[in-house]
Structure formats: C-alpha cells, structure tokens
Amino acid sequence: MGSYLPETREGRADMLASLGLTGPDELYSVVPEEVRCGSLNLPEGLSELEVVGRMEALASENVRFGTVLRGAGAYRHHIPAIVRTITSKEEFLTAYTPYQAEISQGVLQSIFEYQTQVCELTGMDVSNASVYDGATAAAEAVLMCLERKRGQVVVAETINPDVMTVIKTYCASRNVPVVSVPAASDLGVDLDALRAAVGPTTAAVYVQSPNYLGVIEDMDAVVAIAHEAGAKAIMGFNPISLGILRTPGEYGADAAVGEGQPLGLPLGFGGPYLGIMATTKALMRKLPGRIVGETTDAEGRRAFVLTLQAREQHIRREKASSNICSNEALCAMTASVYLATVGPEGLAQAARLCAGHAHYLADSLAELGFVCKSNRAFFNEFLTTCPVDADQLVSALAKRGILAGLPTHGGILWCATELNTRADIDRAVCAIKEVCDL
Amino acid sequence: MKLLFERSVAGRGQTVFPQLDVPEVAFDQALLRRDMPRLPQMAEVDLGRHYTELASQTHGVNDGFYPLGSCTMKYNPRVNEQVAALPGFTDIHPLQPVETAQGCLRAMHELEAMLCEICGMDAMTLQPAAGAHGEYTGLLLIRAHHLANGDTARTKIIVPDSAHGTNPASAVMAGFTVVSVPSNAQGGVDLDALRAAVGPDTAGLMLTNPNTLGLFDPNILQICQIVHEAGGLCYYDGANLNAVMGHARPGDMGFDCVHVNLHKTFSTPHGGGGPGSGPVGCKAFLAPYLPGPRVAQDADGHLSFEQPEQSVGKVRSFYGNFLVAVRALTYILTLGREGIPEASSTAVLNANYLAHLLAEAGYDLPYGERCMHEFVIDCGPLKAKTGVSAMDVAKRLLDFGIHPPTMYFPLIVHEALMVEPTETEARETLDEFVQMMTAILEEAHTDGERLHGAPFTCPIGRPDEVTAARKPHLRYEFGE
Numbered sequence: 001m002g003s004y005l006p007e008t009r010e011g012r013a014d015m016l017a018s019l020g021l022t023g024p025d026e027l028y029s030v031v032p033e034e035v036r037c038g039s040l041n042l043p044e045g046l047s048e049l050e051v052v053g054r055m056e057a058l059a060s061e062n063v064r065f066g067t068v069l070r071g072a073g074a075y076r077h078h079i080p081a082i083v084r085t086i087t088s089k090e091e092f093l094t095a096y097t098p099y100q101a102e103i104s105q106g107v108l109q110s111i112f113e114y115q116t117q118v119c120e121l122t123g124m125d126v127s128n129a130s131v132y133d134g135a136t137a138a139a140e141a142v143l144m145c146l147e148r149k150r151g152q153v154v155v156a157e158t159i160n161p162d163v164m165t166v167i168k169t170y171c172a173s174r175n176v177p178v179v180s181v182p183a184a185s186d187l188g189v190d191l192d193a194l195r196a197a198v199g200p201t202t203a204a205v206y207v208q209s210p211n212y213l214g215v216i217e218d219m220d221a222v223v224a225i226a227h228e229a230g231a232k233a234i235m236g237f238n239p240i241s242l243g244i245l246r247t248p249g250e251y252g253a254d255a256a257v258g259e260g261q262p263l264g265l266p267l268g269f270g271g272p273y274l275g276i277m278a279t280t281k282a283l284m285r286k287l288p289g290r291i292v293g294e295t296t297d298a299e300g301r302r303a304f305v306l307t308l309q310a311r312e313q314h315i316r317r318e319k320a321s322s323n324i325c326s327n328e329a330l331c332a333m334t335a336s337v338y339l340a341t342v343g344p345e346g347l348a349q350a351a352r353l354c355a356g357h358a359h360y361l362a363d364s365l366a367e368l369g370f371v372c373k374s375n376r377a378f379f380n381e382f383l384t385t386c387p388v389d390a391d392q393l394v395s396a397l398a399k400r401g402i403l404a405g406l407p408t409h410g411g412i413l414w415c416a417t418e419l420n421t422r423a424d425i426d427r428a429v430c431a432i433k434e435v436c437d438l
Numbered sequence: 439m440k441l442l443f444e445r446s447v448a449g450r451g452q453t454v455f456p457q458l459d460v461p462e463v464a465f466d467q468a469l470l471r472r473d474m475p476r477l478p479q480m481a482e483v484d485l486g487r488h489y490t491e492l493a494s495q496t497h498g499v500n501d502g503f504y505p506l507g508s509c510t511m512k513y514n515p516r517v518n519e520q521v522a523a524l525p526g527f528t529d530i531h532p533l534q535p536v537e538t539a540q541g542c543l544r545a546m547h548e549l550e551a552m553l554c555e556i557c558g559m560d561a562m563t564l565q566p567a568a569g570a571h572g573e574y575t576g577l578l579l580i581r582a583h584h585l586a587n588g589d590t591a592r593t594k595i596i597v598p599d600s601a602h603g604t605n606p607a608s609a610v611m612a613g614f615t616v617v618s619v620p621s622n623a624q625g626g627v628d629l630d631a632l633r634a635a636v637g638p639d640t641a642g643l644m645l646t647n648p649n650t651l652g653l654f655d656p657n658i659l660q661i662c663q664i665v666h667e668a669g670g671l672c673y674y675d676g677a678n679l680n681a682v683m684g685h686a687r688p689g690d691m692g693f694d695c696v697h698v699n700l701h702k703t704f705s706t707p708h709g710g711g712g713p714g715s716g717p718v719g720c721k722a723f724l725a726p727y728l729p730g731p732r733v734a735q736d737a738d739g740h741l742s743f744e745q746p747e748q749s750v751g752k753v754r755s756f757y758g759n760f761l762v763a764v765r766a767l768t769y770i771l772t773l774g775r776e777g778i779p780e781a782s783s784t785a786v787l788n789a790n791y792l793a794h795l796l797a798e799a800g801y802d803l804p805y806g807e808r809c810m811h812e813f814v815i816d817c818g819p820l821k822a823k824t825g826v827s828a829m830d831v832a833k834r835l836l837d838f839g840i841h842p843p844t845m846y847f848p849l850i851v852h853e854a855l856m857v858e859p860t861e862t863e864a865r866e867t868l869d870e871f872v873q874m875m876t877a878i879l880e881e882a883h884t885d886g887e888r889l890h891g892a893p894f895t896c897p898i899g900r901p902d903e904v905t906a907a908r909k910p911h912l913r914y915e916f917g918e
Contacts, residue, residue: 001773001775001777002773003773003777003780003781004512004513004515004705004781005781005784006862006863006864007784007863011864011865012784012787014865015865016787018791018794019794024780024784024786024787025783027790027810028682028686030653030656031654031682031686032656032658032659034659035658035659035690035691036685036686037558037684037690039775040555040556040684040775040778040779042555042556042770042775042778043771043774043775045771045772045773045774045775045776046771046774048517051768052520054771055521055545055764055767055768055771056526058526058544058545059521059525059526059527060526060541061526061540061541061544062526062530062538062540062542063538064529065534065538068531070533070534072533073532074531074532074756076529076531082482082485082486084523085486086485086486086489088519089489089493090498090500091493091500091501092492092496092709092710093519093709093710094499094500094501094511094708095499095708095709095710096504096509096511096708096711096841097708097710099506099844099845100497100841100842101898101900101901102836102893102896102898102899102901103496103497103836103896104495104496104710105439105495105496105897106491106493106496107492107496109439109441109492110489110492112441112912112913112914113441113442113443113914115912115913116441116443116914117475117477119913120475120476123471125913126912126913127912129711132567132571132713132754133754133755134755135754135755136567136571136753136754160755162755162756163755165751166751166752166753168751169578169729169751170611170753172751173574173578173612173613174611175613242475244465244471245465245469245470245471246468246469246470246471250472259755266528266761267528267529268527268530268760268761269527269531269532269539269542269756269760270755270756271532271567271713271754271756271757271758271759271760271761271762272567272712272715272759272760272761273755273759284910290711291910291912293906293907293910293911293912294912295902295903295905295911296902296905297899297900297901297902298900299899301898301899303901303902304901305901305903305906307903307907307910307912308907308910309907310907312603313570313604314602314603314604314847316603316607317603317606317607317616318606318607318609318610318615320607323570323573323607323608323611324568324570324571325569325570326568326569326570326701326711326712326714327711327713328567328711328712328713329709329710329711330707330709330713331709331713336442339477339478340477340478341452341454341482341485342455342477343451343477343478343479343480344474344475344479345451345474346454347475347477348474349454350454350455352458352462353455353456353458355463355465356458356460356461356463357460359460359463360460360461377465377469394535398535403534418455418456421459422459422460423459
C-alpha cells in the first residue's frame with residue numbers, strides 16, 4: 001500500500017509510548033464500542049506505479065475528440081503554456097485561504113489583480129474573489145438583489161438550462177418565486193413578455209448574452225425594462241466575447257456574472273470551473289464571498305487583506321450574505337494569468353477568431369441544409385435545423401473524431417472557437433456531408 | 439511589490455493567437471465595447487518573474503508546517519496532480535455522449551462507492567463544489583424529506599455554539615431558521631439543552647464529530663436518538679472526518695447525511711482558497727432527493743446518467759469539480775483499506791503528542807490533553823498574566839517560517855488557538871513546533887510588549903484591516 005506518513009512505525013510506537021499508550025486503538029477509547037467500525041471494504045492500497053497505471057486506464061476509456069464543435073456552457077480553447085506553469089507552482093497550489101496576510105501577500109495580491117481584471121473586462125466597479133461556477137454566480141447574484149419589498153425574480157428562458165436549474169434550486173429553498181420569460185421566434189428573449197413579467201415586487205431580471213442558443217440579446221432593452229420597474233438588471237456573459245463585445249457595465253447592468261472556464265481552464269468533464277461575479281459600488285456590501293482590499297501596514301507599506309468580512313459566514317453566521325467559504329481561488333488565478341498573457345489585443349483576437357470561425361461554420365453548414373434558426377447576431381454559437389437524424393449524425397461524426405454540436409431545441413447547437421481553424425472546419429463539413437449523403 | 443498593471447508597457451506581449459484565416463465578422467457598432475479593457479501588456483519573461491515573486495510571498499504546505507485547525511492541511515501528493523492533468527480527463531467535454539466518457543463516469547462511480555463505505559452511507563453525489571456547498575445540499579435533502587411527508591412545520595435547524603460559521607449560514611440559505619444550543623462543560627453537546635431545543639418544529643441537527651474542540655462526543659448515539667425521536671434528521675459536517683476514517687463512520691453514529699471535504703480529508707490541494715469539493719452522502723431514504731444527474735451502472739458495467747425523480751435540483755452546473763474528484767480517487771486507491779485508518783490514527787496520534795508537550799510547556803488546554811485530530815489552546819490565562827494574546831502568539835510564529843494555528847475559533851474559547859498537525863508530519867517537525875511555542879512563551883513573560891509588534895521578518899507587518907474595511911480599495915486605480 002502507498003502511504004504519505006513520514007514517521008516510521010517504530011517512531012509512532014515511541015510517540016504512543018510517550019503518551020502512556022500501547023497501540024493506536026487506545027487513541028479511540030472515547031468512541032463508544034457500538035460506533036467503532038471494523039475493516040473497511042476498500043481495495044488494497046497501491047504503489048505509485050500501480051495507481052498511475054490504474055488511472056491512465058480509466059482516462060483511456062474516454063474519447064478525446066480531435067475536433068470539438070460543441071459548447072453549451074463548456075468551451076475548448078487554447079491554454080497558453082505559461083498559464084499551467086504558473087498555476088502549478090506549489091506555493092499557490094498548497095496554500096489555504098489567505099487568513100494570515102503577512103505570509104500570504106502573493107495569493108492576496110493575485111486576487112486583487114484578478115478583481116481588477118474582472119472590473120476591466122466587465123466594466124463593473126467591484127468583483128469578488130470568485131464563486132464556484134457560472135451557475136452559482138448567477139444564483140448568488142439573484143439572491144444578492146432581493147430586498148424587503150422585492151422578493152420575486154424574473155429570468156429569461158434563453159439562458160443556459162443548467163444555470164436556470166441552479167437559480168431555481170437556490171430560490172426554491174428561500175421561497176423566492178422565479179418567473180421565467182420565454183424566447184421570441186428569433187430566439188432572443190421575448191421583450192414584451194419580459195415587460196409584462198416585471199413589476200413592483202421584482203428584485204432582479206437575469207438575462208444571458210450571448211444567450212444559450214448563441215443570440216446576442218438586446219441588453220439595452222432588457223436593462224431599461226428592469227430599471228423602469230425599479231428592479232436590478234443582471235447580465236450573464238461569456239468572458240472571451242468581452243474582448244470585443246459591449247460590456248455589462250456599458251449596458252448599465254447592476255451585476256455581471258459569467259462562467260470563467262474559457263479563460264485558461266480545461267474542459268475537465270465539467271470542473272473545476274470559475275464563477276465570475278461583479279457588481280456596482282452601490283451593491284458592494286451585499287456581494288457574497290471573499291473580497292481582497294488594499295491597505296498599508298504600520299510602516300506604510302502596501303498590503304493586501306481579506307476585507308469587508310462583516311458580510312461573511314465566519315463573522316455573521318446566520319446573518320451572512322452567503323454561506324460560501326472555499327471558492328475557486330486557483331481557477332481565478334488561472335483566469336488572471338490567462339488575461340495577463342493574452343493582453344487586451346490577444347483577448348480581442350481570440351474573440352474575433354471565435355466569431356469568425358463560428359460564422360464560417362454557419363455558412364458552410366447552411367450549404368448542407370443546416371439552416372440557422374435565428375437571423376439575429378451571434379458570437380460563437382448558433383442553433384440550426386438538422387436535416388438528418390440528430391443522434392445518428394452525432395454518433396457518425398464521433399466515429400470520425402468529431403464532437404458534433406449538441407442536439408437541443410429541435411435542432412443542433414453548434415460552437416466554434418479559435419481552435420477550429422478554417423482547415424479544421426472544412427474537414428468537419430466534408431465529414432458532415434458524407435454522413436448526410438449516406 | 440508592483441502590480442501587474444504597474445509592470446505593463448503598451449505594445450508588449452506575446453503572440454498567442456494566429457491571424458484570422460476566415461473573414462472578420464462585422465458586428466453592428468452598437469454591439470461592440472467602446473474601450474479596450476486595460477489588461478496587462480507584458481513579455482512572458484516578466485510575467486513569469488512576477489508570479490515567481492508572488493509565490494515567494496505565499497506560504498503553502500510545501501513551504502513548512504501548517505497546523506491550521508479545522509483545515510486539515512496535509513501533504514498534497516504530486517501523483518494526484520499528475521493524474522488529474524491526464525489529457526484523457528482534462529480534455530473531456532461534460533456534454534459529450536456518455537459512451538465516449540465511460541472513464542469519467544467510472545471514476546465518479548468508484549469514488550462515490552468508496553466515500554459511501556468510509557462514511558457508512560448508501561448514496562453519494564459529487565456535485566457540491568465545496569464544504570459549505572455540501573452543507574447546503576444536505577440541508578436541501580432534509581427539507582425535501584420533511585416536505586414529502588407533508589411536514590411543513592419543521593423549519594428549524596439546531597446547531598451547537600461550537601459549530602463552523604458555515605453551518606448556520608447554510609441553514610439560512612436552505613430556508614431554515616437556526617437554533618443554537620450551548621456546549622456542556624466537557625465541550626460536547628449539552629443533552630438537556632438539546633432535549634429542550636427539539637420539538638415538532640425541528641427539521642434537523644448539524645453536528646461535527648469530533649467537534650471543533652477536537653473532541654469526540656461520547657454521547658453521539660443519544661444525541662442522534664434525541665433528534666430522531668423528535669422527528670428530525672441528523673447532518674454530519676465532515677470537516678473533521680480526518681480523525682475517524684476507518685475507526686468510526688457517521689452512518690453508524692446515527693447520521694442521515696454527511697458532506698466530506700475532498701480538499702481536506704482526501705488530500706486534494708486548497709489552491710489558496712479553492713477549488714475544493716464537497717460530496718454529499720446520505721442514507722437510502724434520502725437518495726431520491728439527491729441532485730441530478732447521478733451515475734448509474736447496468737448489469738454489463740455500462741455507465742450512464744440518471745435523473746432522480748424527486749431531486750432537489752442542481753446545485754452547480756454539470757457534475758461538480760470532477761478533476762478534484764480524480765485526485766481524491768487517486769489518494770484513496772493509494773492508501774487503500776489499511777492506509778485510510780492508519781492516516782486517521784496517525785493524525786490523532788500527532789495531535790495528542792503535540793497537545794501533551796504543549797501542556798507540559800505551560801500552555802493552557804481547557805479541555806485536557808486527550809483529543810482527536812486537533813485541540814484548542816486557550817491563551818486567555820497567558821493574556822491575563824502577560825498581555826500577550828492568541829493573535830500575538832500566532833503572529834510571532836510567522837517569524838519561525840510556519841503557518842500559525844487557527845485563531846479565535848471556536849468562538850466558545852475566547853483566546854483560542856486551534857492546532858491540527860495532520861498525519862503527514864514527522865516527529866521532529868512536531869518537536870520543533872513545541873520549541874517555537876516554548877520560546878514564544880518565554881518571550882511573553884520576559885518582553886511581552888514586543889510581541890504585539892510581531893511578525894518582524896515577513897514582507898509586511900500587521901496590515902491595517904480597519905482602514906481596509908472603512909475605505910474599501912478593491913481594485914487597482916489607473917492614473918489618468
């Protein structure tokens with residue numbers, strides 16, 4: 001069996017003896033006999049060599065696709081080499097939450113830098129240090145906007161369905177009604193229905209843009225509708241798109257939330273990911289989670305600390321703004337290194353490549369009879385009709401090393417990123433044509 | 439040191455992305471952002487050095503002893519990192535067809551089964567992303583159970599006053615009100631106070647056992663019985679599971695559901711605050727309410743996802759922090775049947791060894807020397823005598839190159855230092871810690887005043903936290 005115990009068996013026996021004990025079982029003498037368990041039904045431990053083989057065998061049971069044309073909430077992007085180098089530094093990897101500021105300035109400063117980058121990216125005033133993922137960021141944002149006389153929230157049905165489910169879970173346990181607003185025929189949220197749904201008890205309106213089906217929503221109208229009713233407007237965003245597209249801040253949103261995975265985090269079968277959450281100065285003290293602030297020490301040196309902790313569970317207990325404690329700090333650092341590596345022009349180029357490739361894919365697919373179901377502007381995802389059986393298409397393409405778009409909403413939701421080059425798309429489209437002609 | 443933004447020079451950077459190989463999309467001007475984000479523009483070499491400097495100002499487990507009570511800062515094996523970086527795991531899309539992701543589903547299925555065995559539970563979900571997220575999920579199960587029984591009056595969760603702050607905060611998020619019960623003189627749950635607190639409005643009890651004082655509650659069976667007889671359920675906060683693995687199981691103590699912290703007990707790193715993972719286990723009668731989708735295996739060993747019919751809904755996108763789960767699976771497979779209980783008993787041994795020596799050195803241990811995996815020192819008597827507080831002792835420890843114990847927790851000991859050495863420290867590390875603590879005790883008695891100024895050798899002295907909170911400065915301001 002493998003073991004990470006540095007002390008030898010003999011050394012441990014000596015330590016036990018120094019306490020007047022004869023065996024490790026005596027350490028548990030306070031545990032009632034009825035509660036003591038016998039040997040666990042677990043396999044024998046393994047050496048490092050064996051466990052690596054075992055885990056490699058598991059990994060090899062998965063199929064890695066050469067071409068991925070699927071997004072729907074998780075995106076395969078290029079990860080610059082230095083991102084992994086920096087985030088595997090063992091000081092960052094093995095530190096706890098930076099409670100002791102004097103020996104945690106590195107982590108604290110990196111969070112402060114992350115917060116600044118998020119503010120720049122989103123056009124918002126304040127960012128927290130991260131929450132679990134994009135879905136919990138949305139749910140926390142909705143709860144953050146609740147007021148004594150505003151206890152209902154309005155959510156567009158055009159958002160990512162996982163995000164919708166998580167919002168509903170979080171709201172159900174707090175008895176907060178969620179009114180969902182359907183899509184119009186152009187796959188954007190139905191603005192008339194949205195206007196009808198908001199009212200004097202609406203705390204927040206949540207809309208994602210680009211939405212789940214890729215459409216760039218009319219956020220000017222959404223924010224205006226929310227604000228006219230006295231409600232807060234929350235915008236969900238794709239961080240890569242903000243390299244070129246208008247920011248939540250520029251739309252006048254009160255909060256901005258997004259899945260940060262595209263910023264240097266691998267697909268990883270769904271996690272760990274990164275919940276980005278930013279808001280205005282007005283809502284700063286309602287923001288959940290850790291926040292790092294700049295201050296000084298007694299000698300006037302710049303210092304970073306966890307701050308505004310009066311919002312948090314370890315101080316406020318049942319009166320806290322959220323129960324969150326551990327967050328996704330290393331994922332936030334990953335995003336921060338990613339953004340610093342690509343810089344403003346690199347991020348814009350990534351966005352242009354994503355949009356360009358997606359539009360090229362859409363044009364190529366249209367020639368095969370996969371017609372866009374919306375004529376609205378889109379970023380890097382779009383829903384098309386499917387002239388053949390969708391499940392058969394997916395499995396036929398899988399055999400050719402291509403992960404097809406996701407069958408949903410009576411069609412297929414396609415995605416392209418900077419990794420899907422023109423040549424890559426041409427090959428995929430050839431394969432799709434072959435499958436359709438069969 | 440300088441911030442990224444202060445090192446940025448316009449025009450610098452590296453070429454990460456190629457030129458467009460397709461026509462550029464002409465978006466309507468109204469859809470475009472007006473100003474470029476002021477992200478750093480830096481050469482890769484300068485970026486690398488920036489983070490090397492930040493790393494040098496960060497203390498991790500690999501930098502030195504880290505006896506941070508309640509956080510289980512054990513060594514994070516490198517093989518876990520290597521395995522979690524296998525492209526066969528990192529490059530798998532969460533929505534790719536399950537036939538093409540059988541390895542991921544099998545990893546989840548195996549880990550769920552092993553965690554069930556260790557906790558004495560029947561079913562497990564890996565979806566919660568952290569301990570507090572697990573608490574919330576577990577409480578949703580309790581809520582769903584009562585509501586399914588038409589029991590709408592059970593609105594209260596009982597939490598001992600020694601509990602982690604996340605317990606009451608999670609209870610409120612899950613729609614409950616919180617009833618706090620006091621601890622008895624031995625640091626356990628006061629049975630009379632518990633009997634007085636339970637009733638027809640009791641939804642459940644949240645308990646850590648061993649508790650935050652590092653004490654195993656010998657009345658645990660009676661505690662669960664009192665709650666069950668009142669119609670409530672019992673929730674086990676797995677924060678301290680590292681004390682009892684393979685020796686006592688929450689399920690056998692009478693608990694109905696539990697969360698475990700993979701980033702504590704199962705050696706996955708904390709990453710400076712996350713990502714963690716907080717799987718939730720439960721007895722069979724609560725399984726129908728678990729978040730979906732759940733992994734199911736058919737007779738041929740083929741794995742698929744199923745949606746529980748009465749699920750409380752999702753608490754996170756997809757299936758949780760999968761790559762963290764991969765690390766935990768690697769760890770359990772490595773230690774195995776014998777290594778898991780040995781890890782716990784050694785963690786308990788190390789704590790008892792330290793507690794004994796620190797008591798001998800003159801520190802006050804209000805609940806005695808015998809403990810489980812952690813113990814609490816009360817610096818109250820020291821402060822009364824010398825003016826030196828728990829904070830001063832902790833800050834002075836920084837000068838010795840180690841991370842101090844948890845300060846001022848649990849709340850029921852006012853000048854608390856909570857020490858958790860974990861099993862991955864050798865005897866000499868523990869002995870050195872005792873020497874440091876002894877030296878500080880001497881300093882307290884000879885020159886206590888000086889200790890208020892500690893630390894003396896860190897990159898900064900004690901930061902001004904009051905100003906930080908009064909005049910929040912939460913992002914870099916670009917000079918314009």
